[in-house]
Amino acid sequence: MSQLPDxxxxxxxxxxxxxxxxxxxxxxxxxxxxxxTPFQKIEIYDTETFGKLMVIDGYVMLTTRDNxxxxxMMSHPALFTHPNPxxxxxxxxxxxxxxxxxxxxxxxKLAQQVDIDEGVTRASEKYFPELCESNDDSRAELHFxxxxxxxxxxxxxxxxxxxxxxTDPVGPAEGLFSEPFFRDCHNCLAENGMVVQQSESPLYHLxxxxxxxxxxxxxxxVGMQTLPFPQPVYPSGWxxxxxAFKDTALKNVDSKDIASREFREQDSExxxxxxxxxxxxxxxxxxxxxxxxxxxxxxxK
Amino acid sequence: MSQLPDxxxxxxxxxxxxxxxxxxxxxxxxxxxxxxTPFQKIEIYDTETFGKLMVIDGYVMLTTRDNxxxxxMMSHPALFTHPNPxxxxxxxxxxxxxxxxxxxxxxxKLAQQVDIDEGVTRASEKYFPELCESNDDSRAELHFxxxxxxxxxxxxxxxxxxxxxxTDPVGPAEGLFSEPFFRDCHNCLAENGMVVQQSESPLYHLxxxxxxxxxxxxxxxVGMQTLPFPQPVYPSGWxxxxxAFKDTALKNVDSKDIASREFREQDSExxxxxxxxxxxxxxxxxxxxxxxxxxxxxxxK
Numbered sequence: 001m002s003q004l005p006d007x008x009x010x011x012x013x014x015x016x017x018x019x020x021x022x023x024x025x026x027x028x029x030x031x032x033x034x035x036x037t038p039f040q041k042i043e044i045y046d047t048e049t050f051g052k053l054m055v056i057d058g059y060v061m062l063t064t065r066d067n068x069x070x071x072x073m074m075s076h077p078a079l080f081t082h083p084n085p086x087x088x089x090x091x092x093x094x095x096x097x098x099x100x101x102x103x104x105x106x107x108x109k110l111a112q113q114v115d116i117d118e119g120v121t122r123a124s125e126k127y128f129p130e131l132c133e134s135n136d137d138s139r140a141e142l143h144f145x146x147x148x149x150x151x152x153x154x155x156x157x158x159x160x161x162x163x164x165x166x167t168d169p170v171g172p173a174e175g176l177f178s179e180p181f182f183r184d185c186h187n188c189l190a191e192n193g194m195v196v197q198q199s200e201s202p203l204y205h206l207x208x209x210x211x212x213x214x215x216x217x218x219x220x221x222v223g224m225q226t227l228p229f230p231q232p233v234y235p236s237g238w239x240x241x242x243x244a245f246k247d248t249a250l251k252n253v254d255s256k257d258i259a260s261r262e263f264r265e266q267d268s269e270x271x272x273x274x275x276x277x278x279x280x281x282x283x284x285x286x287x288x289x290x291x292x293x294x295x296x297x298x299x300x301k
Numbered sequence: 302m303s304q305l306p307d308x309x310x311x312x313x314x315x316x317x318x319x320x321x322x323x324x325x326x327x328x329x330x331x332x333x334x335x336x337x338t339p340f341q342k343i344e345i346y347d348t349e350t351f352g353k354l355m356v357i358d359g360y361v362m363l364t365t366r367d368n369x370x371x372x373x374m375m376s377h378p379a380l381f382t383h384p385n386p387x388x389x390x391x392x393x394x395x396x397x398x399x400x401x402x403x404x405x406x407x408x409x410k411l412a413q414q415v416d417i418d419e420g421v422t423r424a425s426e427k428y429f430p431e432l433c434e435s436n437d438d439s440r441a442e443l444h445f446x447x448x449x450x451x452x453x454x455x456x457x458x459x460x461x462x463x464x465x466x467x468t469d470p471v472g473p474a475e476g477l478f479s480e481p482f483f484r485d486c487h488n489c490l491a492e493n494g495m496v497v498q499q500s501e502s503p504l505y506h507l508x509x510x511x512x513x514x515x516x517x518x519x520x521x522x523v524g525m526q527t528l529p530f531p532q533p534v535y536p537s538g539w540x541x542x543x544x545a546f547k548d549t550a551l552k553n554v555d556s557k558d559i560a561s562r563e564f565r566e567q568d569s570e571x572x573x574x575x576x577x578x579x580x581x582x583x584x585x586x587x588x589x590x591x592x593x594x595x596x597x598x599x600x601x602k
Contacts, residue, residue, distance in 0.1 A: 219436075232537040236533040240464065277593065282591065285587065
């Protein structure tokens with residue numbers, strides 16, 4: 001039976017409920033940083049082939065090498081779907097990678113990042129400086145408070161798009177997958193508002209995605225659409241985000257295809273910035289849900 | 302530093318050169334089968350969440366749970382690109398999963414599977430019987446001989462499509478990534494012929510894909526197109542196949558977009574069989590190469 005050749009030179013995340021594990025070979029430097037914040041334990045490792053690795057409470061958050069997949073897919077599809085996203089709220093996202101992608105869109109006038117833990121941003125500034133290069137943009141605001149409370153207290157109609165760039169639905173992020181949170185999001189979104197939420201693995205976590213659809217639907221959202229994308233360092237190497245729409249006018253039409261119909265394909269094609277993974281055709285491709293997922297999610301959007 | 306909690310109850314494949322590893326939690330049954338054939342060591346494990354797992358010479362080949370991704374993407378895109386694929390040769394593919402997908406296409410008149418190791422097919426019949434359900438189809442032929450020799454000796458113009466469903470480019474499969482092999486493929490393909498080859502991870506193995514393009518080009522192929530797809534149990538959880546075209550008439554036109562232009566989208570849309578992952582839109586989406594790959598592969602097709 002094969003084992004890791006030298007267990008001590010590797011960082012392994014065990015996905016207990018999913019029966020799998022992913023490991024990184026570390027350099028001789030090994031662990032670069034460890035810190036217990038008031039909220040969670042942050043660790044930074046130096047890997048042999050993935051660059052820096054950020055781990056929170058034992059869960060892999062991101063690496064230098066492959067975070068572009070996640071950050072591009074958490075932002076560009078939603079920003080090219082809302083008709084005119086000017087005011088964007090990012091819940092979580094303390095590493096600032098999503099913020100950077102959001103600010104590539106010239107039409108965005110305000111991008112607020114609300115992460116409960118300032119420690120994540122400070123660690124990112126030190127170990128992932130490329131992700132923080134837009135933190136000083138005049139349109140950016142960084143707030144280190146509870147995102148759940150933030151959306152509770154936000155004025156109705158404050159945002160065009162809310163991006164929920166959260167950790168897994170355990171610990172501090174648990175509430176970010178529940179109906180009360182989505183209800184608050186719905187409330188503080190403007191009329192054409194959208195929410196996009198990281199929604200775990202299409203292979204491992206379909207029941208969670210199903211529950212999210214139900215919670216989003218109960219909160220008043222329509223047209224839920226899950227976009228799968230590769231993310232090698234997350235469980236199963238395959239991840240997803242789920243978009244949903246506030247627009248009450250859409251309730252009266254077939255809400256299944258809102259994400260396809262509203263996709264501003266021409267604007268995506270003419271985007272004034274470069275990407276590493278995202279393209280118009282790839283975006284279009286992810287709007288067709290693989291049949292094995294469709295079966296489980298049928299009738300829920 | 303996190304470790305696998307009980308290293309003995311897990312099967313781990315270490316991707317040494319890539320600095321990562323993937324592990325499966327096993328059931329109490331653990332290893333179900335082990336056999337040293339004249340060519341390689343075949344093992345079958347019982348996993349907790351992925352069903353059965355086949356391992357050859359320590360490399361993960363397939364699991365019950367997620368092989369549909371690989372087998373569908375190795376067959377349907379190519380079969381819906383060639384104008385009329387009637388005679389299909391599968392090199393490798395001893396588990397018979399690709400053969401099953403190929404035979405879903407009513408237009409296919411002959412599907413020859415040529416795998417050097419009969420042991421793989423016998424193990425698959427026992428542990429992955431669902432993949433072997435079309436082995437008795439009157440259009441199917443199973444040959445247990447060397448694929449390299451088979452294409453050397455095949456009559457010119459024998460096939461419409463050659464699917465190279467090989468193991469990694471080490472050991473018995475090494476020659477399947479080289480120019481002489483592609484030259485033999487080119488020779489035994491008919492005028493509109495195509496080859497499709499599994500081409501490793503888009504994240505880890507771009508240099509290999511680049512070398513493949515060069516080898517395929519030297520052998521006379523044009524229009525090389527790499528289609529990425531999720532494959533959780535392979536290194537990085539992200540895999541690919543690469544299609545290439547024999548048609549000499551295509552050499553005179555812009556060969557960059559052959560795979561897009563030749564895609565029989567309507568036939569794909571009207572396919573008379575169900576899939577779990579493959580859809581027309583997903584196929585279309587994979588034809589747009591992510592920019593980070595395009596940069597490396599530019600000018601090579």
